[in-house]
Amino acid sequence: MTDINLNHIAIVVDDLDAALGFWRGSLGLPQAGAVETVPDEAVDIAILSLGDAHIELIQPTTADSGVAKFLANRGPGLHHVCLEVPDLDAKLAELQKSGCELINESPRERDGRRYAFIHPDSTGGVLLELYEKLPAEPGG
Amino acid sequence: MTDINLNHIAIVVDDLDAALGFWRGSLGLPQAGAVETVPDEAVDIAILSLGDAHIELIQPTTADSGVAKFLANRGPGLHHVCLEVPDLDAKLAELQKSGCELINESPRERDGRRYAFIHPDSTGGVLLELYEKLPAEPGG
Numbered sequence: 001m002t003d004i005n006l007n008h009i010a011i012v013v014d015d016l017d018a019a020l021g022f023w024r025g026s027l028g029l030p031q032a033g034a035v036e037t038v039p040d041e042a043v044d045i046a047i048l049s050l051g052d053a054h055i056e057l058i059q060p061t062t063a064d065s066g067v068a069k070f071l072a073n074r075g076p077g078l079h080h081v082c083l084e085v086p087d088l089d090a091k092l093a094e095l096q097k098s099g100c101e102l103i104n105e106s107p108r109e110r111d112g113r114r115y116a117f118i119h120p121d122s123t124g125g126v127l128l129e130l131y132e133k134l135p136a137e138p139g140g
Numbered sequence: 141m142t143d144i145n146l147n148h149i150a151i152v153v154d155d156l157d158a159a160l161g162f163w164r165g166s167l168g169l170p171q172a173g174a175v176e177t178v179p180d181e182a183v184d185i186a187i188l189s190l191g192d193a194h195i196e197l198i199q200p201t202t203a204d205s206g207v208a209k210f211l212a213n214r215g216p217g218l219h220h221v222c223l224e225v226p227d228l229d230a231k232l233a234e235l236q237k238s239g240c241e242l243i244n245e246s247p248r249e250r251d252g253r254r255y256a257f258i259h260p261d262s263t264g265g266v267l268l269e270l271y272e273k274l275p276a277e278p279g280g
Contacts, residue, residue, distance in 0.1 A: 002168055005191040006146060009221060011264050019264035026238040026262075027223075027231075028142055050223070051145040051192075057264060076265030078218040081149060083167075083190070091167075098166040122166075124151050124159035124197060125216030 003086045006053040007131060012071050012079040016044055016059040019076075023048050023055060043067055080117070080127040088114050088132035095122075112136070143226045146193040147271060152211050152219040156184055156199040159216075163188050163195060183207055220257070220267040228254050228272035235262075252276070 013019040016035065024031050029048040036045045042065040046057040058079060060068035070079060085091045088107050096102055101119035108115055115131035153159040156175065164171050169188040176185045182205040186197040198219060200208035210219060225231045228247050236242055241259035248255055255271035 002170060002189070004167070004169060006149075006193060009146075009149070011266055013264040015264075021238075022240065022263050026235050026240055027144070028234075029144060030142060049142070053146060077260065078221075078266055081218075094168075095166050098161075100162065100166055120217065123162050124153040124155075126151055126218055 005084050007082040007084045007129075008047075008054045008056050009050075009081055010056040010058055010079040010129075011077065012058045012060070012067055013076045014059065014071060016046055016057055019057045019059075020046055023057065029055065037061065041065065041067065078126070080129050082115075082129035082131055085130050085132055088116065088130055091130060092116055107132070109134070145224050147222040147224045147269075148187075148194045148196050149190075149221055150196040150198055150219040150269075151217065152198045152200070152207055153216045154199065154211060156186055156197055159197045159199075160186055163197065169195065177201065181205065181207065218266070220269050222255075222269035222271055225270050225272055228256065228270055231270060232256055247272070249274070 020031070023029050029050060032047040032049050032054060038045060042060060042062040044059045044061055048055045058067060060071055062068060067079065092102060092105070092107065095118065096105065100122040102116060103119050104116035112134050113131050114134060115129055118128040118130065120127050160171070163169050169190060172187040172189050172194060178185060182200060182202040184199045184201055188195045198207060200211055202208060207219065232242060232245070232247065235258065236245065240262040242256060243259050244256035252274050253271050254274060255269055258268040258270065260267050
């Protein structure tokens with residue numbers, strides 16, 4: 001065992017309602033919260049609980065975002081896999097030292113977590129997100 | 141919470157040693173057992189532990205298998221996601237009733253588990269395996 005765990009599997013879809021119809025409706029995974037619109041990334045996101053992890057269904061809301069181009073080029077399907085690591089800086093340093101291609105050499109930060117993406121060329125074809133939970137804000 | 145959990149994420153690769161170099165070597169996931177050759181499916185498989193689930197790295201050993209054609213057509217990357225369900229027959233019946241496209245309408249059975257695949261057209265582009273553990277053999 002390590003301290004690395006799955007956080008989520010992100011799937012890009014062209015029809016969020018239809019995808020929810022399968023994952024929530026037919027398969028029976030519980031939806032965590034309402035569909036969220038993320039203007040910065042031009043996507044709508046639905047989150048489904050899968051044990052301690054979750055599945056994210058992502059639909060682009062414009063035609064020119066990175067996710068929209070991914071969908072146009074490759075069709076619907078897996079967008080990325082996200083793993084939680086305890087020390088993101090240390091892990092990124094190790095990966096860089098071993099010659100991995102990092103998309104974000106320095107972690108980004110949003111919504112109480114720090115994250116960085118690893119290029120599919122280094123992983124066997126899967127876009128990989130690594131993230132680290134930040135300590136909760138005092139009083140937050 | 142439901143009783144549906146991730147079992148594994150299967151990634152098809154063209155170079156198993158290089159992929160192991162990343163997932164085991166650089167990232168640090170522990171390998172579960174040695175690389176296994178599965179002649180029936182014409183693949184070599186390496187399994188890496190990821191919490192209670194695992195990542196399977198799959199490399200075709202011939203050019204004419206389904207997995208080899210997948211790799212030739214789409215390049216390395218996600219092959220399928222596998223979820224464990226408590227009652228596979230009931231789940232398949234529900235899915236079929238709701239209009240999902242099942243690749244295996246009747247479960248297959250191997251190595252102490254029953255499994256069936258759902259077509260990516262029904263899931264938002266991801267080939268989905270559902271499986272159910274079989275009770276252990278008496279004395280097994």
